[in-house]
Amino acid sequence: xxxxxxxxxxxxxxxxxxxxxxxxxxxxxxxxxxxxxxxxxxxxxxxxxxxxxxxxxxxxxxxxxxxxxxxxxxxxxxxxxxxxxxxxxxxxxxxxxxxxxxxxxxxxxxxxxxxxxxxxxxxxxxxxxxxxxxxxxxxxxxxxxxxxxxxxxxxxxxxxxxxxxxxxxxxxxxxxxxxxxxxxxxxxxxxxxxxxxxxxxxxxxxxxxxxxxxxxxxxxxxxxxxxxxxxxxxxxxxxxxxxxxxxxxxxxxxxxxxxxxxxxxxxxxxxxxxxxxxxxxxxxxxxxxxxxxxxxxxxxxxxxxxxxxxxxxxxxxxxxxxxxxxxxxxxxxxxxxxxxxxxxxxxxxxx
Amino acid sequence: xxxxxxxxxxxxxxxxxxxxxxxxxxxxxxxxxxxxxxxxxxxxxxxxxxxxxxxxxxxxxxxxxxxxxxxxxxxxxxxxxxxxxxxxxxxxxxxxxxxxxxxxxxxxxxxxxxxxxxxxxxxxxxxxxxxxxxxxxxxxxxxxxxxxxxxxxxxxxxxxxxxxxxxxxxxxxxxxxxxxxxxxxxxxxxxxxxxxxxxxxxxxxxxxxxxxxxxxxxxxxxxxxxxxxxxxxxxxxxxxxxxxxxxxxxxxxxxxxxxxxxxxxxxxxxxxxxxxxxxxxxxxxxxxxxxxxxxxxxxxxxxxxxxxxxxxxxxxxxxxxxxxxxxxxxxxxxxxxxxxxxxxxxxxxxx
DNA sequence: TCTCTCTAAGCGAACGTTCGCCTTAAGCAT
DNA sequence: ATGCTTAAGGCGAACGTTCGCTTAGAGAGA
Numbered sequence: 059x060x061x062x063x064x065x066x067x068x069x070x071x072x073x074x075x076x077x078x079x080x081x082x083x084x085x086x087x088x089x090x091x092x093x094x095x096x097x098x099x100x101x102x103x104x105x106x107x108x109x110x111x112x113x114x115x116x117x118x119x120x121x122x123x124x125x126x127x128x129x130x131x132x133x134x135x136x137x138x139x140x141x142x143x144x145x146x147x148x149x150x151x152x153x154x155x156x157x158x159x160x161x162x163x164x165x166x167x168x169x170x171x172x173x174x175x176x177x178x179x180x181x182x183x184x185x186x187x188x189x190x191x192x193x194x195x196x197x198x199x200x201x202x203x204x205x206x207x208x209x210x211x212x213x214x215x216x217x218x219x220x221x222x223x224x225x226x227x228x229x230x231x232x233x234x235x236x237x238x239x240x241x242x243x244x245x246x247x248x249x250x251x252x253x254x255x256x257x258x259x260x261x262x263x264x265x266x267x268x269x270x271x272x273x274x275x276x277x278x279x280x281x282x283x284x285x286x287x288x289x290x291x292x293x294x295x296x297x298x299x300x301x302x303x304x305x306x307x308x309x310x311x312x313x314x315x316x317x318x319x320x321x322x323x324x325x326x327x328x329x330x331x332x333x334x335x336x337x338x339x340x341x342x343x344x345x346x347x348x349x350x351x352x353x354x355x356x357x358x359x360x361x362x363x364x365x366x367x368x369x370x371x372x373x374x375x376x377x378x379x380x381x382x383x384x385x386x387x388x389x390x391x392x393x394x395x396x397x398x399x400x401x402x403x404x405x406x407x408x409x
Numbered sequence: 410x411x412x413x414x415x416x417x418x419x420x421x422x423x424x425x426x427x428x429x430x431x432x433x434x435x436x437x438x439x440x441x442x443x444x445x446x447x448x449x450x451x452x453x454x455x456x457x458x459x460x461x462x463x464x465x466x467x468x469x470x471x472x473x474x475x476x477x478x479x480x481x482x483x484x485x486x487x488x489x490x491x492x493x494x495x496x497x498x499x500x501x502x503x504x505x506x507x508x509x510x511x512x513x514x515x516x517x518x519x520x521x522x523x524x525x526x527x528x529x530x531x532x533x534x535x536x537x538x539x540x541x542x543x544x545x546x547x548x549x550x551x552x553x554x555x556x557x558x559x560x561x562x563x564x565x566x567x568x569x570x571x572x573x574x575x576x577x578x579x580x581x582x583x584x585x586x587x588x589x590x591x592x593x594x595x596x597x598x599x600x601x602x603x604x605x606x607x608x609x610x611x612x613x614x615x616x617x618x619x620x621x622x623x624x625x626x627x628x629x630x631x632x633x634x635x636x637x638x639x640x641x642x643x644x645x646x647x648x649x650x651x652x653x654x655x656x657x658x659x660x661x662x663x664x665x666x667x668x669x670x671x672x673x674x675x676x677x678x679x680x681x682x683x684x685x686x687x688x689x690x691x692x693x694x695x696x697x698x699x700x701x702x703x704x705x706x707x708x709x710x711x712x713x714x715x716x717x718x719x720x721x722x723x724x725x726x727x728x729x730x731x732x733x734x735x736x737x738x739x740x741x742x743x744x745x746x747x748x749x750x751x752x753x754x755x756x757x758x759x760x
Numbered sequence: 761t762c763t764c765t766c767t768a769a770g771c772g773a774a775c776g777t778t779c780g781c782c783t784t785a786a787g788c789a790t
Numbered sequence: 791a792t793g794c795t796t797a798a799g800g801c802g803a804a805c806g807t808t809c810g811c812t813t814a815g816a817g818a819g820a
Contacts, residue, residue, distance in 0.1 A: 062529045064806060075770050080808060088768055110530040111471065112806030115462040115775045122509070129495045135696040136491045144480045148512045151523075156532065157510045158473070161499045178413045179461040180776090181507065288700045319700045326702065345486040346697045349639045349670045351677065415776060426800050431778060439798055463776030466805045531806090 063106040072100040083108055114180065121155045123372065124173075124182035126162045128189060134287070134316060137344040138361045142210070145365030146186065153373045158182055166195040177205045183376050186210065186368060190222075191256050208372045210364060212386065213256065221371065221385045223364050227257060227341070228264035230357035230391035231311060234339040235268020237355070237393060238309045242404035243337055247280040247298050247307035249291055249317045258286075261313045261341060268311075280307055284317075291320025292327075299328045299336075308402065309337035315344040318354055322398065337399040352397035359391045414457040423451040434459055465531065472506045474723065475524075475533035477513045479540060485638070485667060488695040489712045493561070496716030497537065504724045509533055517546040528556045534727050537561065537719060541573075542607050559723045561715060563737065564607065572722065574715050574738045578608060578692070579615035581708035581742035582662060585690040586619020588706075588744060589660045593755035594688055595623075598631040598649050598658035600642055600668045609637075612664045612692060619662075631658055635668075642671025643678075650679045650687075659753065660688035666695040669705055673749065688750040703748035710742045 065083075069076035074093060082089055082097045089097075100106075114120045125146065130136040147157040158181060163169040173196060176182045184206030187196060190213050200207045201219065209222040238246055248265045251258025262281075269276050279301060284290035291312060298307055312318040318340030322332040332338050333352045340347060343358030367387075375381040416434075420427035425444065433440055433448045440448075451457075465471045476497065481487040498508040509532060514520040524547060527533045535557030538547060541564050548571065551558045560573040589597055599616045602609025613632075620627050630652065635641035642663060649658055663669040669691030673683040683689050684703045691698060694709030718738075726732040 062531070066806080076806090077771070077808080078769055080806095081769085084808080086808090090768060093768080105529075107526055107529045109466075109806050110532045111462050111466040112775090113808075115460075115466050115777085115805090116807045116809080118775070120462065130491050130696070132492070133696050133699060135486050135488070137486070139491050140481050140487045141483070143510060144512070147510050151512050156527075159494060159498050159508045159510050161495070161502050175458055176507075178456075178458045180413070181461045316700070319697070323700070323702060344697070345481070345484050346670070346695070348484060349667070349674070351674060351702055417776085427776090428778080428801075429799055431776095432799085435778080437778090441798060444798080460776050463805090464778075466775090466807085467777045467779080469805070 062109065063104045064109065065106075068097065068100050068104055068106050071104065072097045118180075119183050119376070120180055122158050122182045123150060123155055123369070124158045124160060124176050124185045125188075126160050126172075128162050128164075135344065137315070137342045138359065141361040142188070142365045145362040146369045149366040149369040150373065153370070155369075155373055170195060170199045173200065173205065174203065177203075184208075184372065186372065189257070192254060206372075206376060208368055208375075208381075210368055211257070218386055221375070221381045223368050223387045223389065225359045225364070225391050226388045227261035227357075227391065228267060230341065230359075230393065231261050231264030231313075232267045232271070233264075233391075233393040234311055234355070234357060235265060236271070237395060238311070238337055238339070238399060239268065239272040239274075241309075241337065241399065241402050243309040243402065244274065244404075245277075245280070245305065245307045246274070246309045246311060247282070249294050249310060249312040249321060250281055250283045251286055251313050252283055258313055265311055277305060279305060286314045286316055288316045288320030288323070291317035292324045293320075295321040295324035296328070299324065299330070307336070308404075309339075309399070311339050313341055315340035315342045315347050315354060315356055318347075318356070318398070319350065322350065322352075322354070333397045333399060334401045334403075337402050339399060343394050347394075348396060350398070352400075355396045355399040356394050357391045358394050360389060364389065413460065414455045415460065416457075419448065419451050419455055419457050422455065423448045469531070470534050470727070471531055473509050473533045474501060474506055474720070475509045475511060475527050475536045476539075477511050477523075479513050479515075486695065488666070488693045489710065492712040493539070493716045496713040497720045500717040500720040501724065504721070506720075506724055521546060521550045524551065524556065525554065528554075535559075535723065537723065540608070543605060557723075557727060559719055559726075559732075561719055562608070569737055572726070572732045572736045574719050574740060576710045576715070576742050577739045578612035578708075578742065579618060581692065581710075581744065582612050582615030582664075583618045583622070584615075584742075584744040585662055585706070585708060586616060587622070588746060589662070589688055589690070589750060590619065590623040590625075592660075592688065592750065592753050594660040594753065595625060595755075596628075596631070596656065596658045597625070597660045597662060598633070600645050600661060600663040600672060601632055601634045602637055602664050603634055609664055616662055628656060630656060637665045637667055639667045639671030639674070642668035643675045644671075646672040646675035647679070650675065650681070658687070659755070660690075660750070662690050664692055666691035666693045666698050666705060666707055669698075669707070669749070670701065673701065673703075673705070684749045685752045685754075688753050690750060694745050698745075699747060701749070703751075706747045706750040707745050708742045709745050711740060715740060 065076040065079050069079045079097055082094050150157055187207055188210040190209055190211040194213060212222045212224045250262045266276060282294035284294060310321050312321055318338050321338050325332045325336045330336055340354050340356040343356040347354040347356045371382050416427040416430050420430045430448055433445050501508055538558055539561040541560055541562040545564060563573045563575045601613045617627060633645035635645060661672050663672055669689050672689050676683045676687045681687055691705050691707035694707040698705040698707045722733050
């Protein structure tokens with residue numbers, strides 16, 4: 059921190075009391091135009107910037123929002139981190155807010171302690187949560203302690219107990235299903251996440267919706283669950299390709315891009331060509347998706363818009379005390395069609 | 410911000426003056442063991458946490474470090490962001506510091522204004538910079554205004570005017586070269602970045618070192634420059650593969666993974682197999698590198714160690730006023746050998 | 761002329777700390 | 791007894807703001 063210019067110095071130079079300078083800085087009227095102009099002049103001349111700690115102490119708000127997230131394992135990238143962070147602090151800056159990043163702890167007790175600490179020490183005015191999952195400890199904790207927060211993601215479909223913006227993952231997968239069906243696929247498998255993943259279940263739901271819409275039966279053999287890694291994608295796909303010809307899928311819908319990468323590798327390993335022989339779709343539209351061989355059809359989320367919106371609405375809540383409607387919002391993802399689902403020719407006799 | 414417990418409340422309950430409580434909290438001795446124990450008891454009971462704004466105001470330091478970075482274009486991921494951020498704020502937390510993230514502005518004037526503002530308002534005690542490039546405006550600005558900072562990256566090879574940790578990219582590429590030479594490659598091309606990129610030039614230098622060490626001549630035809638995108642990698646490689654047989658390269662060293670992805674695609678498009686026919690190496694060891702077809706040999710940087718170190722040393726500087734030796738550090742990256750450089754069989758008659 | 765209203769600006773206090781100095785009492789050697 | 795040292799803790803002030811109340815003076819209306 060620097061020894062910087064204070065209100066008093068500005069006041070002395072402008073020949074007014076320092077409180078008057080404060081009024082000018084905060085646009086609190088009742089200052090004559092000439093005085094105001096003179097004060098602004100001195101402010102510019104001395105390059106005065108209001109001290110944020112003094113201000114926060116007095117105002118009892120820090121204009122800072124806290125955010126943490128679970129680190130990705132070394133072999134996996136967080137596909138949305140950069141865009142999400144950028145969109146948030148860009149929106150925040152415009153309102154005079156900043157983003158404080160702090161460590162994630164897998165241990166709930168420790169994590170809650172950190173939330174509590176950051177809020178009670180006055181470092182942050184509230185939090186932005188992301189990647190909520192069933193039984194998320196932070197949500198009830200924050201609600202109970204009246205610590206303001208908004209979330210990117212939700213817990214239960216009908217829950218409105220806190221403001222959030224979430225992506226309708228099911229809708230995205232349903233788009234992928236429609237696309238595959240329109241290409242002629244009739245036997246479509248799903249690589250899903252473990253059942254305890256809220257996001258995974260939300261996405262998978264679109265698979266069922268897609269089947270239903272096309273009038274296809276769902277076959278338990280065609281749904282394989284596992285962690286969202288390419289290793290799981292590889293194994294699951296190897297299994298699927300080994301199924302008897304009458305139920306063997308011609309397309310595989312994956313709940314994220316990593317699984318899709320593994321799936322495409324397995325397809326190739328089996329001597330088939332992804333896209334032409336077996337359609338594969340991912341989810342997340344990871345930047346590398348378009349550079350895979352073949353480029354991967356995937357589902358992209360409007361991350362920058364979500365981050366910006368979330369931040370703006372949260373700040374409005376912090377300043378006015380009421381969260382703008384709609385409190386909870388579901389946004390549609392977008393299907394990016396690439397070659398991993400192109401060129402499929404239905405085998406005759408099928409369908 | 411919350412209405413939380415203050416020193417005075419603790420003091421009242423413990424029957425001492427609030428200044429004494431402050432002493433206990435800050436371990437400033439001259440308090441009897443019994444009193445101290447009693448005070449700690451009350452602190453625990455009331456769940457007291459010292460107000461950070463009051464403390465910062467008085468101490469004239471915010472225990473907050475600022476960081477910003479250039480956002481990645483939508484079709485490219487920042488391969489190190491997550492790990493770098495996590496390592497930094499994890500180290501920071503242990504020392505009672507936090508990381509403030511703020512927007513990057515391409516416009517120098519605006520960017521410098523933000524640095525100035527954040528520092529002069531007392532929001533941050535200093536900055537961490539990354540991805541320095543020639544003519545970086547921030548460095549002279551911060552030096553001149555005596556605003557503390559450290560950098561991940563350097564400007565000139567001999568410059569010691571500010572503390573930094575940098576990766577010796579040249580050393581990494583040299584490792585790749587050694588590896589390729591040991592496999593029998595004698596004609597090796599380089600996909601380099603534009604000449605105005607400091608990081609790019611640093612990496613490319615390892616290419617020349619590698620050639621020299623193997624006693625190979627450098628051929629200007631085999632060095633192609635362009636932005637570090639897969640499109641450039643594709644085009645450059647297509648050009649290289651079209652060269653006359655006597656100078657056509659058998660291996661391509663790329664200055665980042667994106668170029669390598671494009672290169673491998675071009676190799677395949679030419680009817681050749683990356684790894685077997687043409688060796689390809691990348692740089693960054695992007696998480697997806699190992700999931701490409703074939704898995705990409707790449708150079709990984711010890712990002713978590715760098716982030717942690719940088720933060721710890723910076724905080725030590727902020728607290729003691731002197732930066733620990735060595736002020737400037739160069740760390741070695743690590744070559745991750747995968748199939749994109751495996752299985753090469755030198756054509757007879759060559760070499 | 762008197763009062764009433766309104767505007768411009770001043771003033772004291774408070775936000776929650778930490779810092780440095782002061783006071784008190786006890787301990788101890790002379 | 792006296793004086794010196796030390797430990798334990800109190801006290802006033804300050805960090806830089808903002809808030810709300812007060813005041814001086816100008817102008818208007820009766």
